[in-house]
Amino acid sequence: MTVDSGTGNMNGAVKASVRGQEGHGGLWESVKKAAFIIGSGLLLLAAFGNSLTWHLQRFWGASGDFWQNLWTKLYLKFEGHDAALFFLGTMLLPTLAFWVSNGLLLLVDMTGKPSFITRYRIQVDKNNPVDPAKLRHALQTVLFNQVFISGPMVVGIYYLMTWRGNPCGPELPTFHWGLMELAMCGIVEEIMFYYSHRLFHHPALYKHFHKQHHEWTAPIGVVSIYAHPLEHVLSNMLPAVMGPVLLGSHLATTSLWYCLALVSTTVSHCGYHLPLLPSPEFHDYHHLKFNQCYGVLGVLDRLHGTDAKFRQTKQYQRHIMLTSLTPLNESIPETPKKVQ
Ligand SMILES: [Zn+2]
Numbered sequence: 001m002t003v004d005s006g007t008g009n010m011n012g013a014v015k016a017s018v019r020g021q022e023g024h025g026g027l028w029e030s031v032k033k034a035a036f037i038i039g040s041g042l043l044l045l046a047a048f049g050n051s052l053t054w055h056l057q058r059f060w061g062a063s064g065d066f067w068q069n070l071w072t073k074l075y076l077k078f079e080g081h082d083a084a085l086f087f088l089g090t091m092l093l094p095t096l097a098f099w100v101s102n103g104l105l106l107l108v109d110m111t112g113k114p115s116f117i118t119r120y121r122i123q124v125d126k127n128n129p130v131d132p133a134k135l136r137h138a139l140q141t142v143l144f145n146q147v148f149i150s151g152p153m154v155v156g157i158y159y160l161m162t163w164r165g166n167p168c169g170p171e172l173p174t175f176h177w178g179l180m181e182l183a184m185c186g187i188v189e190e191i192m193f194y195y196s197h198r199l200f201h202h203p204a205l206y207k208h209f210h211k212q213h214h215e216w217t218a219p220i221g222v223v224s225i226y227a228h229p230l231e232h233v234l235s236n237m238l239p240a241v242m243g244p245v246l247l248g249s250h251l252a253t254t255s256l257w258y259c260l261a262l263v264s265t266t267v268s269h270c271g272y273h274l275p276l277l278p279s280p281e282f283h284d285y286h287h288l289k290f291n292q293c294y295g296v297l298g299v300l301d302r303l304h305g306t307d308a309k310f311r312q313t314k315q316y317q318r319h320i321m322l323t324s325l326t327p328l329n330e331s332i333p334e335t336p337k338k339v340q
């Protein structure tokens with residue numbers, strides 16, 4: 001499989017638009033669009049951010065300091081065993097979140113049932129059901145990566161974060177600061193994942209490292225960490241762990257961020273565009289076409305024009321949060337091929 005397998009069947013209109021992107025003024029257009037997206041985001045946040053976080057903060061307080069009490073209990077129970085507490089929060093809990101969500105998805109992938117879930121499949125004719133031998137091999141690699149790479153890395157990060165500050169302090173961060181930390185971790189992840197991922201697509205590196213992850217042109221949830229060990233360190237782990245290290249985050253925020261990161265990468269690989277979940281179309285398209293959509297949020301793809309072809313597709317039209325029960329490949333169907 002070549003890196004640019006998607007270019008072979010580009011139609012004229014798409015080619016013209018890609019040329020436009022790369023040609024004179026293409027970068028300026030991208031910068032203007034990125035500024036527009038970031039600008040409108042900031043404006044919305046300024047308009048609704050305060051009242052939204054105020055309501056959430058009230059909810060937070062109304063829960064009777066539930067979380068702080070829970071944390072105090074844990075903190076006292078583990079007193080003097082910070083390393084064990086840190087491992088529980090940054091390894092065991094996120095791993096549990098990963099396997100619970102993937103366990104449910106695997107039941108659907110392996111049986112091809114129930115149909116009320118499989119009707120949301122993005123690449124309709126794929127993994128129906130999934131090839132057991134291919135799945136077994138993927139599961140072995142995923143377990144290897146979790147036990148022999150993520151595990152030791154988390155231990156190393158404990159020492160790094162303890163040297164930098166106290167990740168297991170008695171007081172939880174405030175609600176607003178926690179929210180701010182999650183947003184900043186998201187930005188760090190986007191930047192580090194986009195560029196490291198794009199680097200792994202360089203022909204000199206691709207065939208040795210990243211090709212393994214792309215064996216799945218129609219991905220399923222567990223494929224999110226089916227990768228070469230070096231890629232797992234540089235592209236999966238580092239972008240996720242750098243945010244909390246840079247911010248000197250509390251274990252509670254770090255743990256929540258790791259859980260969110262693992263569940264979100266599972267959703268973006270799961271192959272089903274389910275109602276009320278973030279749209280997985282972006283990364284699913286990356287697995288289908290290889291040379292588009294390298295990021296997580298898509299901001300840097302817009303900036304660098306690496307979503308130009310994606311934006312001409314049906315998948316892009318479907319790249320929204322589904323708020324009804326009708327699958328998007330029914331409400332936005334493929335255009336029937338012209339009979340010559
Ligand atoms: Zn992927």
Ligand SMILES: [Zn+2]
Nearest residue numbers: 197201210286
């Ligand atoms: Zn890739």
